[in-house]
Amino acid sequence: MTYQLYRNTTLGNTLQESLDELIQFQQISPNLALRVLLQFDRAINTALANKVRTRINFKASKLNTYRFCDNVWTFLMSDVEFKEVQDFAQVDKLKIVACDGRGKAADAC
Amino acid sequence: MDHMLPSPGFSIPSIGTPLAHTGEEEMILPSAQQQQQQQSAQQQQAQQQGQQQITTQQQTYSSGFTPHSLMQPHTPSMLSPAVGGGSQVGAAMFGSATGPSTPAGGPMTPMTPHSNDPGIVPQLQNIVSTVNLNCKLDLKKIALHARNAEYNPKRFAAVIMRIREPRTTALIFSSGKMVCTGAKSEDDSRLAARKYARIVQKLGFPAKFLEFKIQNMVGSCDVKFPIRLEGLVLTHSQFSSYEPELFPGLIYRMVKPRIVLLIFVSGKVVLTGAKVRSQIYEAFDNIYPILKSFKKQ
Numbered sequence: 398m399t400y401q402l403y404r405n406t407t408l409g410n411t412l413q414e415s416l417d418e419l420i421q422f423q424q425i426s427p428n429l430a431l432r433v434l435l436q437f438d439r440a441i442n443t444a445l446a447n448k449v450r451t452r453i454n455f456k457a458s459k460l461n462t463y464r465f466c467d468n469v470w471t472f473l474m475s476d477v478e479f480k481e482v483q484d485f486a487q488v489d490k491l492k493i494v495a496c497d498g499r500g501k502a503a504d505a506c
Numbered sequence: 507m508d509h510m511l512p513s514p515g516f517s518i519p520s521i522g523t524p525l526a527h528t529g530e531e532e533m534i535l536p537s538a539q540q541q542q543q544q545q546s547a548q549q550q551q552a553q554q555q556g557q558q559q560i561t562t563q564q565q566t567y568s569s570g571f572t573p574h575s576l577m578q579p580h581t582p583s584m585l586s587p588a589v590g591g592g593s594q595v596g597a598a599m600f601g602s603a604t605g606p607s608t609p610a611g612g613p614m615t616p617m618t619p620h621s622n623d624p625g626i627v628p629q630l631q632n633i634v635s636t637v638n639l640n641c642k643l644d645l646k647k648i649a650l651h652a653r654n655a656e657y658n659p660k661r662f663a664a665v666i667m668r669i670r671e672p673r674t675t676a677l678i679f680s681s682g683k684m685v686c687t688g689a690k691s692e693d694d695s696r697l698a699a700r701k702y703a704r705i706v707q708k709l710g711f712p713a714k715f716l717e718f719k720i721q722n723m724v725g726s727c728d729v730k731f732p733i734r735l736e737g738l739v740l741t742h743s744q745f746s747s748y749e750p751e752l753f754p755g756l757i758y759r760m761v762k763p764r765i766v767l768l769i770f771v772s773g774k775v776v777l778t779g780a781k782v783r784s785q786i787y788e789a790f791d792n793i794y795p796i797l798k799s800f801k802k803q
Contacts, residue, residue: 465656466649 399438400496403445412437446498453481457491470495628725628777628790632688633695635720639682639703639713648678651709667702674698678706682713692720692783724778725786729794731773732802738769742796758793765789769797 403409416430457474464471472493479486645665649657656666664677672694677685684702689695699718707713735756739748748756755768755776763785768776775793780786 462653463656464649464653465658466646468658 399435399442401434401438402494402496403438403441404434408441409437451481453479455479455491468497626727626729626790626794628727628775628786630690630723630725630783630786632722632724633690633692633720634685634687634722635689635695635699635718636683636685637699637703637718638716639678639684639706639711640716641682641712641714643678643680643682643706643711645678645680648706648709652705667705669698669701669705672698676702678702692723695720720781722778723780723783723786724776725780725790726774726776727790729773729775729797731798732771733769733773733797734800734802735769735771738796738800760789760792763788767793769793771802773797 404413413434416425416433419425420427420430456478458476459474461473461475462471463473470493472491472495474491474493475489477488477491479488645657645659645663648665648667649655652665652667654668657664664679667676667678668674669676672689674686674688674695676687676699684699686695686699686702689698696718700715703713703715735748735750738758739746739756742758745760746756746758755770758767758769760767764779765777765785765788766779767789768778775790775797777786777789780789
C-alpha cells in the first residue's frame, strides 16, 4: 500500500494543478487524473526508497509537540538546523509528518 | 574521646566532655532507654557485660566500629519475623555500641534518643497515582487533538500523554481511568493528574476527578559508606535476597513498614512500595543502623 503522503509536496501539488487544468479543458477524464495520481504515489515511493542515497542531518533546539496516531508521527520543532556535509539551512519552525517505512500500512491521507 | 567526632545529625548543643553535662545525659537516657527497651529488652540485658567493656573503649559510631564481642549473640535465631525484626537486631547491635540505653551510666557519650540519627533524608524520585475521570473516552480523538500524545492500539490500549510542568507521563484508558507517573512529590502528582483531566475536559469529554490515590512512592538516598551485602544477607536471610549474578543489589523486604529496599554495595539505597512519605522515612530510619553495622572497613 503506497502512501498518498507525497501528494502534498511541490512536485505533487504541481502535478495535481496540471491535472486539474487538463480536466477543466476537458482533455482528460477525472478518472484518468485519479489513476495518474495513484501512479505518481507508486513512482515517488519507489524512487525515494531505492534511488535516493544522500543523507542529511538535522538538529532542533526544541521539540514543541509530538503526536503518534494511526501509525503516523507528527513533530513540531522550532529553531532547526539542517546539515549536509558543508551545506547549512536554518529554519524557525518545522513540521515533520512521518509514515512507517517498512511493513504494510494503510493509506495515510 | 568521643567529643572529637560529632555525631551526625546530633542536635544537642553541648555535647562535650561526658562528665560536664550529666544533667543532659539524664534527660536523654530515660527516653532512649524506653525506646530501646521496647525494641530489644532481652538482648540488652544479655549484652550489658559487653557494654561495660565497650563504654571504656573509644566509641566512634560514626566510623561504624563494631566491637566484635557484640557480634556473638547475633545469631539468626534471634531474628523474629514479626514487627521490627530487622530493626530489633540492628538496635541491639548498635544500641549497645552507642550506649544511650545503658542504665549503668559510666563515661558514655550522650547520644541522640533515636539510636542513629543519620541526618540523611531519602529523596522522593517517583510517584505513581491513579484517578478515575468517570466517563468513556474516545482515545483516537484524544490522540489526534491533544499535544504530546501517542496512541498505538496495536501495541497498548491507552493514550500516552506527557506534560512538561510537572514533568509527568499519563496513561489514559478508554474506560476513563488514568495513571499518572513521574512526579517527584504528592502535590505534584495530584496537580499533574488535574492538568491531564483538564486537557481531556477541554477536548469535550465530561471528565471528573474521582478517587485520586497515590499507589506507589519511590525514594532513594546514599548512606555514604560501602556495605557488606554478603554479611547482610547472612544475618537477615528472612528479609533479604541477594543474587549478584542476577542483580547487583540486595533486595530487602521490610515487614514494618511494608517497604522493599534495594541496597547496593556503594551505599546507595532505593526504597519503594510506599503509599505515604512517612513509610519511606520510617523504612530508612529502620535500615540505617543495620547498614551501619555492615559497613565495609
